[in-house]
Amino acid sequence: MKLSEIKEILKAEVIVGEHKLEMMIQAGAGSDLMSDLLRGPKDGVVVLSGLNTLQVIRTAVIAGVAAVVLVRGKRPEPDMIDLARFHDLPLLSTPFTMFTACGRLFRQGLRGVEQKPSK
Amino acid sequence: MRTRSLMPHLIKSFAIKARDYIRGGDVSIQIQGLLKTIGFDADLIRRTSVCAYEAEMNVVMHGGDATLTLTVDTDRIVMDVKDEGPGIENIELALQEGYSTASEEQREMGFGAGMGLPNIQKNADRLEIESERGKGTHVKISFGVKSDGG
Numbered sequence: 001m002k003l004s005e006i007k008e009i010l011k012a013e014v015i016v017g018e019h020k021l022e023m024m025i026q027a028g029a030g031s032d033l034m035s036d037l038l039r040g041p042k043d044g045v046v047v048l049s050g051l052n053t054l055q056v057i058r059t060a061v062i063a064g065v066a067a068v069v070l071v072r073g074k075r076p077e078p079d080m081i082d083l084a085r086f087h088d089l090p091l092l093s094t095p096f097t098m099f100t101a102c103g104r105l106f107r108q109g110l111r112g113v114e115q116k117p118s119k
Numbered sequence: 120m121r122t123r124s125l126m127p128h129l130i131k132s133f134a135i136k137a138r139d140y141i142r143g144g145d146v147s148i149q150i151q152g153l154l155k156t157i158g159f160d161a162d163l164i165r166r167t168s169v170c171a172y173e174a175e176m177n178v179v180m181h182g183g184d185a186t187l188t189l190t191v192d193t194d195r196i197v198m199d200v201k202d203e204g205p206g207i208e209n210i211e212l213a214l215q216e217g218y219s220t221a222s223e224e225q226r227e228m229g230f231g232a233g234m235g236l237p238n239i240q241k242n243a244d245r246l247e248i249e250s251e252r253g254k255g256t257h258v259k260i261s262f263g264v265k266s267d268g269g
Contacts, residue, residue: 034176035234038169039241041162051229055176058144059229062151062172064165079141087148 001025001110003067003090006046009104010094012069015081017090025066027113030102034059042066045113048094048101052076057083057091065089071098129153129191135178137204140228143179147171150189150198157191163262166242167196170260173235174200180225181205182256196262207250214240 004021007014014021026044031037032051042063049056052074060068067090070076074093076084084091094101106112131153133146151168159167171187178185183204190197207213214236221231240246243260250256 032229033232033234034229035173035232035238038173038238039234041165043161049229053228054141055144055228055230058148059172061148062144062168064161 001105001108003046005108006067006069006105006110007092009108010069010092010096010101012092012094015076015091015093016084017067017088017092020067020088020090023066023090025110028102028105028110029113030071030098037063037065040113042113046105046110048098050074050098052080054080054083056080057087057089060089061087067092069094069101071096071101128157128193129189131189133187133189135175135182135185135187135200135202137178137183137185137202139179143176144172146187147175150187153189154191154196159196159264160267163196163264167198167262169242170239171198173238174198174258174260176230177235177258178202178204180221180230192264194264196264198260200258200260201255203255206252206254206256207248208252210248210250 003023003025025046028046030048032049037059042065044066046067047065048069048071050071052070057080069092071094073095135146147168150171154164154167182202185200185202188199212218216237217233219231219233225231244263245261247259
C-alpha cells in the first residue's frame with residue numbers, strides 16, 4: 001500500500017514528507033512503547049503512535065521505520081517537525097484513535113509486522 | 120607484529136548527558152550514520168544502532184553522565200559505555216524482560232517497559248556489565264563482523 005493511500009484512509013494531514021507519498025508501505029505497527037518499536041526490522045513499516053515526543057522520531061530513525069502517524073489529532077511541536085524533516089522521515093497526523101486508525105488500515109489490507117510480506 | 124585484523128579502523132568517543140531528554144538518542148543516530156558511511160550490512164547496522172540507543176537511553180534515564188566509546192575493527196564493533204551514576208543494584212533482575220525502575224515521567228515518554236538491557240542482549244553478540252552501587256556502570260556491547268560486512 002502506498003503512503004498516499006494511508007493518508008486517505010486515515011484522513012491524515014501530512015506534516016513532513018509530502019514528496020514521499022508514493023513510497024510503498026509493507027506493514028503497520030501501533031505502539032506507545034519505544035522498546036516495542038526497536039524489536040525486529042522495521043523497514044517499510046508505518047508506525048502509529050499516540051506519543052508526541054522527540055523520542056518517537058529518534059526511535060523511528062534508529063528502527064528504520066518508513067513513516068510515523070500520530071493518532072488522536074496530535075500536533076507535533078516545531079522541534080519534532082524539524083527533526084523529522086532533518087531525517088527525511090514522513091510525519092502525519094490522523095484525527096482517529098489508535099484502535100480506529102489501525103482497524104481502518106487493516107480493513108484496507110495493511111497487515112502487522114508479523115505478516116509483513118518477505119522480499 | 121600486529122595483524123591487519125587487529126588494526127582499529129575507528130575509535131570515537133561520545134558524551135552522553137544524564138536526564139537530557141531533548142538530545143537523548145542523538146549519539147546513537149550519529150553512530151548509525153557512521154556505520155552506514157563505513158558500509159556495514161543493514162542487519163548489523165540495525166542491531167548495533169538499537170543497542171546503542173537502548174544503552175544511551177539507559178544512561179539518560181538511570182545513569183550519570185557517561186562516555187560511549189565506539190571501536191570499529193575489521194572483525195568487530197565494540198561500544199563501551201561508562202557512567203558515574205548510581206550503579207545497577209541487581210544486574211540479573213535488570214536483564215529480565217519487563218523489570219523496570221523507570222519513573223512515571225519516563226514511562227509517559229514511552230520508556231520504562233523493562234526492555235532496555237534485554238533488547239541489547241537480544242541484538243548484541245556479547246554483552247558484559249560491571250556495576251558498583253554508588254560508583255557507576257560499565258556496559259560493553261560487542262558484535263562480530265563477517266568478511267562481507269555483515
